[in-house]
Amino acid sequence: MTTKQPDMSVFETLESEVRSYCRGWPTVFERAQGSHLHDEDGRSYLDFFSGAGSLNYGHNNPALKRALVDYIESDGITHSLDMATTAKRAFLEAFQNLVLFPRGLPYKAMFPGPAGTTAVEAALKLVRKVKGREAIVSFTNAFHGMTLGALAVTGNALKRAGAGIPLVHGIPMPFDHYLDDCLDGQAAVPPDFRWLERLLEDRGSGLNRPAAVIVETVQGEGGVHVARSEWLRALADLCHRHDMLLIVDDIQMGCGRTGAFFSFEEAGITPDVVTLSKSISGYGLPMSLCLFRPELDIWEPGEHNGTFRGSNPAFVTATAALHTYWTDDGMEKQTSVRGEQVEQALQAIRDEHPRLGADIRGRGLVWGLGFADTSRASAVARRAFELGLLVETSGAQDEVVKLLPALTVAPHELDEGLRILARSVRETG
Incomplete structure (x- = not known):
């Protein structure tokens, strides 16, 4: 327990009411390393949040930090818009050789701006330009x-309401397993696809024929809903047969979070x-990518741009991350082992508290512990x-209590965090 209340007055006075994470974690953080953050009073916290998935390799990863410090000390270019730089060239070559080529992926890369949402905006803009249609299919x-x-392809009512204007040209469809309660799990073919196909035909x-479908293979913010491989294959086939492009939003689940570098590989x-986005820079530096098949690259020069679409420090740490963790399948195998460790611990928590009706779902190192009593998850997180x-x-x-430990978390750190989680569930019962 903290010995004194942290001084939050400057944040409460000067910062907007829109702030959120600091309300659940009312302390002032000062430094971080690996899987731990430390506040200004010296208290240590084990981090199973990882910057909402932007710190897959932990805080201040030594290999990435060394590359960044060396680059800065050599007066390397920091800001360059979309000009050619040695840092960008090194990243593109590493990404091609270590990620795309070994997987047989044909993509060209676009740097649309520093955030995940700007990558999504670029993707939506491009598919509409390619197909000459406005509608986009998204999921519950x-x-x-x-x-x-x-936001127009986001399901959360609170977030959508913040737009202040109608959110149009989106067609929501049920995600995998969304209709299970209605169908008693009897349907072998996804019923949502049968319905959509009927509308298309x-x-x-x-129905205005959609330009594309956008999907997360694992819905992180939506509650850690995991799409089955057969469901994703059926979706890809549907898109192909009806001349719709398929966008996979891998912003939180990419860069090894589910095991493989891309979550759709399985x-x-x-x-x-x-x-x-998120962990593509490896160091928590803002960076995003929009990848697409070469034949879709019909942009005119400057047709989509932005001031911060060429962060060279992020290119440096991204390149270091690729060379450190993705020259072989070691990281993927480690993530699988760590994921099994988490799953077993969550099963033990569920079995200890059968009356809670807890639900476990996840892949790799993203896991959710859902509760029938919707207030329970917040109480567990506070404890x-x-x-x-x-x-x-x-x-x-x-x-849902959502777990996003760093992919580099040590087994004993994972055990420690899972023990704390189990205690938190027990003490909020």
Whole structure:
């Protein structure tokens, strides 16, 4: 327990009421390393939040920090818009050789701006330009960002309401397993696809033919809903048959979070467009990518731009991350082992408290512990913070405790955090 209340007055006085994470974690953080943050009073917190997935390799990763410091000390270019630099060239070559080429992926890369939502905006803009259509299919409980285009394909009512204007040209469809309660799990073929296909084929349906479908293979903010590989393959096939492009939003689940570098690899699909951000820089520096098939690259020069679309320090740490962790399948295998460790611990928590009706779902190192009592997750997260563990909640009603430990977390750190989580569940019962 903290010995004194932190001084939050300057934040409460000068910063907007829109701030959120600091309300759940009322302390002032000062430094961080690996899987730990430390506040200004010297208290340590085990981090199972990882900057909402932007710190897959932990805080101040030594290999990445060394590359960044060396670059800065050599007076390397910091800001360059989309000019050619040695840092950008090194990243593009590493990304091609270590990520795209080994996976047989044909993509060209676009740097649309520093945030995940700007990558989504670029993707939506491009597919509409390519197809000459406006509508985009998205899914229940999806989250794609906070700018207007991304909000139009986001499901959360609170976030959508913040737009202040109608959010149009989006067609929501049920995500995998969304209709299970209605169908008693009897349908072998995804019923949502049968419904969408009927709409697409019927000239009297009133559906404007969509330009594309955007999907997360694992819905992080939506409550850690995991799409089955067969569901994703059926979706890709539907898009192909009906001349729609497939966008995979891999902003939070890419860069190894689910095991493989891209979360869609397990399903054996090749999306037309992929968005990446969060951990692509490896160091928590703002960076995003929009990847697409070469034949879709019909942009005119300068047709989509932005001042901060060429962060060279982020290129440096991104390149270091690729060379450090993605020259072989070691990281993927380690993530799988760590994921099994988390799953077993969550199963033990569920079995200890059968009356809670807890629900476990996840892949790799993203896991959710959902509760029938929607207030329970927030109570567990608060108690975890008091005990020195940072976890966030997700889902439409914040009913899920979401775990995003660093991929580099040590087994003993993972055990420690999971013990704190188990205690938090026990003490909020």
